[in-house]
Amino acid sequence: MFRLAVFLKPYKKETILGPVFKLLEAILELLLPTVVALIVNHGIGNGDTYYVLKMGGLMVIMSLLGFGSSLICQYYAARASQGFGTTLRNVLFKRVSAFSYAELDRFGTATLINRITNDVNQMQVAVAMLIRLVIRAPFICIGAILMSMLLDFRLSLVLLAATPVFAVFLYFIITKSAPLYRMYQKKLDRLAQVLSENLTGVRVIRAFAKRRAEKERFRAASDDITATAIRVGRVSALLSPATTLVVNAAIIAILWVGGIHINEGTLSSGEIIAFINYVTQILLALVVVSNLIILFTKAASSAARINEVLDTTASVTGPSSASGQAEPGKLPETKGSKPDSPAIVFDRVTFGYSATGDPALRDISVTIDRGETVGIIGATGSGKSTLINLIPRFYDAGSGRVLVNGADVKDYDLHELRGKIGVVPQKALLFTDTIADNIRWGNERASDEQVMRAAAIAQADEFISKLPEGYGTHVARGGLNLSGGQKQRLTIARAVAANPEILILDDASSALDFATDAALRRSIRESSGGMTVLLVSQRVNTIRQADKIIVLEDGRIAGIGTHDELIHSCEAYQEICNSQLSEEEATR
Numbered sequence: 298m299f300r301l302a303v304f305l306k307p308y309k310k311e312t313i314l315g316p317v318f319k320l321l322e323a324i325l326e327l328l329l330p331t332v333v334a335l336i337v338n339h340g341i342g343n344g345d346t347y348y349v350l351k352m353g354g355l356m357v358i359m360s361l362l363g364f365g366s367s368l369i370c371q372y373y374a375a376r377a378s379q380g381f382g383t384t385l386r387n388v389l390f391k392r393v394s395a396f397s398y399a400e401l402d403r404f405g406t407a408t409l410i411n412r413i414t415n416d417v418n419q420m421q422v423a424v425a426m427l428i429r430l431v432i433r434a435p436f437i438c439i440g441a442i443l444m445s446m447l448l449d450f451r452l453s454l455v456l457l458a459a460t461p462v463f464a465v466f467l468y469f470i471i472t473k474s475a476p477l478y479r480m481y482q483k484k485l486d487r488l489a490q491v492l493s494e495n496l497t498g499v500r501v502i503r504a505f506a507k508r509r510a511e512k513e514r515f516r517a518a519s520d521d522i523t524a525t526a527i528r529v530g531r532v533s534a535l536l537s538p539a540t541t542l543v544v545n546a547a548i549i550a551i552l553w554v555g556g557i558h559i560n561e562g563t564l565s566s567g568e569i570i571a572f573i574n575y576v577t578q579i580l581l582a583l584v585v586v587s588n589l590i591i592l593f594t595k596a597a598s599s600a601a602r603i604n605e606v607l608d609t610t611a612s613v614t615g616p617s618s619a620s621g622q623a624e625p626g627k628l629p630e631t632k633g634s635k636p637d638s639p640a641i642v643f644d645r646v647t648f649g650y651s652a653t654g655d656p657a658l659r660d661i662s663v664t665i666d667r668g669e670t671v672g673i674i675g676a677t678g679s680g681k682s683t684l685i686n687l688i689p690r691f692y693d694a695g696s697g698r699v700l701v702n703g704a705d706v707k708d709y710d711l712h713e714l715r716g717k718i719g720v721v722p723q724k725a726l727l728f729t730d731t732i733a734d735n736i737r738w739g740n741e742r743a744s745d746e747q748v749m750r751a752a753a754i755a756q757a758d759e760f761i762s763k764l765p766e767g768y769g770t771h772v773a774r775g776g777l778n779l780s781g782g783q784k785q786r787l788t789i790a791r792a793v794a795a796n797p798e799i800l801i802l803d804d805a806s807s808a809l810d811f812a813t814d815a816a817l818r819r820s821i822r823e824s825s826g827g828m829t830v831l832l833v834s835q836r837v838n839t840i841r842q843a844d845k846i847i848v849l850e851d852g853r854i855a856g857i858g859t860h861d862e863l864i865h866s867c868e869a870y871q872e873i874c875n876s877q878l879s880e881e882e883a884t885r
C-alpha cells in the first residue's frame with residue numbers, strides 16, 4: 298500500500314501540515330480535562346468564581362483554536378486526497394490504455410473499471426483519513442494514558458492492563474476481515490461483469506426471452522456479494538462493541554479503585570473526573586483507531602489490486618520514435634523497411650492466446666504484395682481475425698515474424714505502424730458525435746471533400762445525404778439511430794479517410810446486401826491508389842475477385858491462390874464454395 302505514497306509527493310505540504318494542525322487540536326483536547334480538574338479543585342472547591350470564569354474563558358479559547366486547527370487539517374486532507382486520487386486514476390488510465398489485447402483479455406473490462414473507480418476511491422478515503430486521524434487518534438490514546446499517569450500512576454495501571462486485551466481483539470478482527478475484503482472486491486468485479494453483459498446485451502436477452510434467467514443470474518451475483526458483505530460486516534462490527542466493552546470495564550475498575558483512594562484521601566474528586574474524561578477520550582480514540590484499521594484493511598486490498606495493474610507492463614511496445622502525430626499515410630519509414638519489399642509477410646508465424654492452450658495459428662507463411670487485394674476465408678474460429686490482429690500488433694506472434702514493408706512489426710514505433718494500417722473491426726463502433734466527425738476520427742485533418750470521398754468509397758454517401766442533417770447528423774450512443782449496415786459503412790469510411798497503406802476489413806461488410814457489398818469492393822479497388830486491401834469474410838462472393846485468397850482451416854493455411862486455382866486445388870475452399878455457391882456460380 299505504501300508504494301502508492303509516491304502519488305502524494307506533489308502534496309507534501311498538505312500531508313505534513315494537515316497532521317500538524319490535527320496534532321495541535323489533539324494537544325488542546327488533551328489539556329481540557331486537566332483544566333476541568335483545576336476548575337473543580339481550585340475554583341469550585343474554594344468557591345472562587347473569578348478563577349472559574351478565567352479558566353472557563355481559557356477553555357473557550359482552547360476549543361476555538363482546536364476547531365480552527367481541525368478545519369485547516371480538513372482542508373489539507375481534502376486537497377491531498379483528491380489530488381492523490383486524480384493523479385492515481387490518470388496514471389492507471391494511461392497504463393490501461395497502453396495495454397495490448399493480451400493484458401486486456403487477462404484482466405477483463407469490469408475489473409479494470411472497478412479498479413480505476415472503486416479502488417482508487419477507497420485509497421482516496423484512506424489518504425484523507427491518514428492525514429486527519431492516523432496521527433491524532435494514537436496521539437490522543439497515548440497522550441491520555443500519559444496524562445492519566447501524571448494524575449495518578451496507580452490508577453493508570455488499570456489502563457495499561459486493558460491494552461493487551463484490546464490488542465488481541467484487534468488482531469482477531471484484522472486476520473478475519475482482510476481475506477473477506479479481498480473476496481468482496483472480486484465479487485464486486487463479478488457483479489459489474491454481469492451488469493455490463495446485461496446492459497450491452499439487452500436486445501439479445503429480450504430476443505431470446507432470457508430476462509428471467511438473467512434476472513436470476515444478477516440476483517445470484519448480488520446475493521453472493523451481499524453474503525460476503527454481511528460476513529465481513531459481522532466481523533468488523535465486533536470491533537466497536539469490543540472496544541467499548543474493554544474501555545467500560547476499565548472505567549468500572551477505575552471508579553472502584555478510585556473510590557478506595559478517595560476514601561483513603563489520596564485522590565481528589567477533580568482528579569477522578571479528569572481521569573474519567575481521559576478514559577472517555579481513550580475510548581473515542583480507540584473506536585476511531587479500530588475504524589481506521591478496518592478502513593486500512595480495505596485500502597490494503599484495493600492497493601494490491603491497483604498495484605497489480607501498475608505492475609503489468611504492456612506486452613506490445615515499440616522502440617520509441619520521434620514521429621509524433623505525423624500525417625496519416627505520410628509517416629516516416631522505419632529502419633529496415635524497404636520501398637520495394639512486400640506489404641506484409643507472415644514468416645512461420647505461430648500464435649496462441651494462452652501459453653498452455655492450443656495455438657490459434659500454426660506455422661503461417663504468406664507474402665502479400667503492395668497494392669494486392671487479398672481475401673482471407675475459413676470457417677468460423679479458423680483464425681482469420683487472429684491473423685489480421687497480428688499486423689497492427691494487437692497481439693504479438695508467439696514465434697515467427699510479421700513484416701510490414703520489409704521491417705519486423707516489432708521494430709516499428711506503434712503509432713507509426715498503426716498509422717499505416719486502417720482496421721475495420723467486425724463489430725462497428727461509433728462515437729457520439731456527428732457523422733462527419735466520426736469519419737474524420739481516422740484523420741482529424743481530413744477536409745470536407747476527403748470526408749465525402751471516403752463516404753462515397755464506403756457506399757455511405759447515399760444514405761447520409763438522405764438524413765435530415767446530412768453529414769451533421771448526430772450519431773446516438775453506440776450508433777443506436779443507425780442500422781447495422783449503415784454503421785458498418787461509416788466505420789469503413791472512417792478507415793478509408795485515414796488514407797492507410799493497408800486496409801483491413803474484418804468481416805466488415807457482413808451486414809451489407811450483396812449489391813452494396815459488390816459496389817463497395819469495386820469502389821475500393823478503383824480508388825485504392827496502390828493500397829493493400831485485406832478482406833476477411835466467410836462469404837465466397839466477397840473475396841472471389843481478390844488477387845489472392847488465403848484459406849484458413851483450424852489455424853493453418855489450407856490453400857493460397859486465386860478463386861480459379863483454389864476451386865480445383867483446395868479441398869477446404871471447395872467445401873466452402875459448395876456450401877454457398879451453385880456449381881455454375883463456383884466455376885463461372
Ligand SMILES: Nc1ncnc2c1ncn2[C@@H]1O[C@H](COP(=O)(O)OP(=O)(O)OP(=O)(O)O)[C@@H](O)[C@H]1O
Nearest residue numbers: 402650657675676677678679680681682683684835
Ligand atoms: N481473445 C481471445 N482469447 C482466447 N481465445 C480466443 C480469443 N479470440 C479468439 N480466440 C480463439 O481463437 C480461435 C480463432 O479465433 P478467430 O476469432 O481468429 O476466428 P475467426 O476465423 O476470425 O472466426 P469468425 O469468423 O467467427 O470471426 C478460436 O478458437 C477462438 O476461440
